[in-house]
Amino acid sequence: MNSKSKAVVLFTLLVSFSLSGCLSEEALESLESENSCSAEIQIRESDGTLKILTYDIAGFSDELIAQFVNESGIEVEFIRTDDAGGILDQMMLTKSAPLADLMIGLDNTYLPTAIQNCLLMEHSVSDESFTTSSMEFYRGPLAIPFDEGDVCLNYDEDALTAANMSVPTSLWNLTEPEWNGKMTFPSPTTSSPGRAFLAATVDYFGHSPGNESGNMSSWWNAVAKNGATFTSGWSESYVNYYTGGYGEYMEGHIGGAYLTVSYCHSPGVEAYYSGNYTHSTSLVLPRASFHQVEYTGIINGAAEVSAANKFIAFLTSLEVNANMPDYNSMYSVRNGTDLPETDGYRFHADQAIVSTAITQQLIEQNMDDWLMTWQDAVQIN
């Protein structure tokens, strides 16, 4: 066989193989074992560097990390993902052979999945002096909160006044004609605030045994029919469509949406960076908010366990954690801390009326179903 024919045959074989989907029995078994909790986890090989899996937290600047390195003598390397969902994806993908020691950024809508899949191991950091609200959802050895905040609806006060619209007093108001085409929501399948708000709607529309998602499906279907725009992430909703946020100064802005999902304290963050000016405010309705807590925890199979514990202690120390409003635009989880008063940060941050009905167990058991229900409800074409 000459060289050309060999090349052709090999090429054909490769294409055929790729399209046939044929796998050996061993390979299939090995793939199947990945999903069970009992699957053997390979301990990451120690290289003296603490590897941290996280999303882009602005506060983790060179300066802050240098402070930790100087204090502890431990080298740090960050493994970057896009958001909380990305952290969970990465942990699931590398479950049998972890690549990092510590995760920072899973929130309480993702944490149950991580725990359920044995992705975390016990830490040894004390959780005393933490706020009650941060410890309500999960208090255990596998994860520890590092920041918190309430996800709720934000609306543009000026736009509502100009359009002579009234502030909603119920989520059902958003299905009325005056709100047609004036709302935007990040998708709960790809956005962590979107997921948190989905959980809030489950709470709002009253779940009960046997009807775990309550009537939330009807509401989501109605808002979809009322011209709501669904985007993949928080940024697309808040920056591109929402008229009340900093998006109006950004290039990608389209506008048109007077209401979106963000945090109850987002108007405070807006004011803080805009010389105490904002025309965005929160819609505080009972049970229409979700208290989001972001966690850090040691990844099962970590090599640098002691270093990971030191970093958790550093991150949750009063000195560092009190700066969370600056670092990550979220509340600190340490008792006795609050948002800064500067430039209206605290003044414009609204307090949510949150219930504790959506528990870790509920999320663990139902999140996949809620997401499917949501997807069916908003697909109206």
Place this chain on the structure above:
Amino acid sequence: MATATVKQTMEPVHRRTLKSFRTLIVVVFLIGTMLPFAYALIRLNYVTGWTLWQAIFEFPHVYGGLEALRFTFLEAFASSLLTVVIGLPIAWFLSRYQWKRIRLLRAFLAVPFVTPAIVAAMGFLSLIRQDGFLTKIGIDLRLEEGVIGWFAEVSGWQHPGHFIALIIAHAWFNLSLMIRFVEPTLSSLDPAWEEQLSMLPGGKSRVSRLKNLWIPVIGPAVLCAASLSFLFSFTSFALVKWLAPTSHTLESLMAEAGSSAGIVGYRIDSSELIYSVAILQFLVLLLTLWITALLQKRYSERLSLLSEQGVRKHHGPPSRLAKFVIGLGVFFTVLPFISVLFSSFQVRKITDGSVEYVWTLEGWRNAWGGDLSTMGVGEAMSNSIIYALCTLLVALPLGWILASTIFKLEQSGWSKSSKLLDLACMLPLAISALMVGLGVLLGGLRWYPEMFSWFLLPVYPHVLLTVPFVVRVMLPAYHSLDPAYTEQCQMLNLSPLRSWYHGTLMFLRGPAVVSGSLTLAFSLGEFGASWLLVRSGNWDTLSIVVDQLMSRPNFDPLIHPTAMAAATMLMMLTFFLFLFAERFRAHDQRSGF
């Protein structure tokens, strides 16, 4: 006599060794190209439980799939069309007149093609911002007021602004394709044809000349450029991500689900989506490549033999209209770059609700200091350069050997095999960067998890994605080689290595520098695969740092100029490389890139 006999017996051995080496390289390349894609498909096949046919037939039911397919076709067609509309007059005037500093003009008009997609995205974003150039001249693509608002109202098309920005950016990006294909055809067309035809009944009117001369002559070149423009717009990722964030192409839809795909028992919907979309995209791109290859064949046939200088002399110095069109073209290409540069020095300041942009160096300070990103631009730039150099070390020899193999096959009369190998060399362009990245990710984790931590991992997809360009530059250079030089070397009884050095290498130095610089530039700007594979914050590239900054909530006004400063650094690096490469490009270089 004895020496001559030894030489005679050595030659077949030398040839056989070379042949085996070439075969090995071809096999390695084909395996390297197909393996990540094949592995990703096998994995998705297992996770979803879908057969290949199921994956294709389930496409209409995949969440967001049909919408993305519609949008991808629409933007790719519109972008190709706009590329022709903008590029054809520029190529026309550039080819017909004697321009002073034509190399520089060509370089300015061609630089968008090698510009990193993330820089192009930042450039167009800064053009359409509140205080940007387009808004100032009344084209508000952002809030869709004025002309765009009127267009939206008349057409009933909701939010056309971002779509328009996207297709303009694609046309900007692909402009050089029109110039590289159309200019050589027009500049080498015998002016006598035009004169003679105008005296014949079939060439009396402009319309008949267009029908009987211009369309047959430049048609294949235009279609070639348009089909490649379609191909690149179809797989566009960074530009879509930033300029049309509310729409999805098939590529950006896959990117969104990429991180959760291929995991057993977890987010099966993501795996189903990727499986279905990847196969459909692969088939469309394979078809596009096949059509492009056919068009390129017709294009090569149309090229006449008259020297470029003679045609230009015939038409003389450029007319006013020609100067205006070329000036406009250069302005169009440099505008986004200038806009990025300016934006890196401006920060928004809100006072009592009104916004103003003030000049500052804070963006540059933050960018260098890495205060808002995982690292400073200096460090990110050195990472980018390391990746680019490693890519160059592998992609250039690999592409060169593949080009020479295709050429040898052609010369030996293996026409079909050479065409097949030529098409196979373009395969990495049919497999999206993201799929290559996903395949490497899933395959690497399965077989050798530690590989994922290996900082050089992104070099693999970079090599795959740059080899087609090396082949496309080196192959025409091989075609233009005069075999007489090699024959003379052999007559002088030089060793095979010295014959190759004097008869081949000396004539391929220029194209090798061009393809090397292109490889460096493409690797510097590669985004899709790096986006999926570069996870270690210690190895972030400049492209990744720009995206990282822009993806962050921009409450803090300093984030934006910092991102623009990082984009400017990447832009300057690419500029330098490209201008360097253009010095080595021969006047009559007829390669597509």
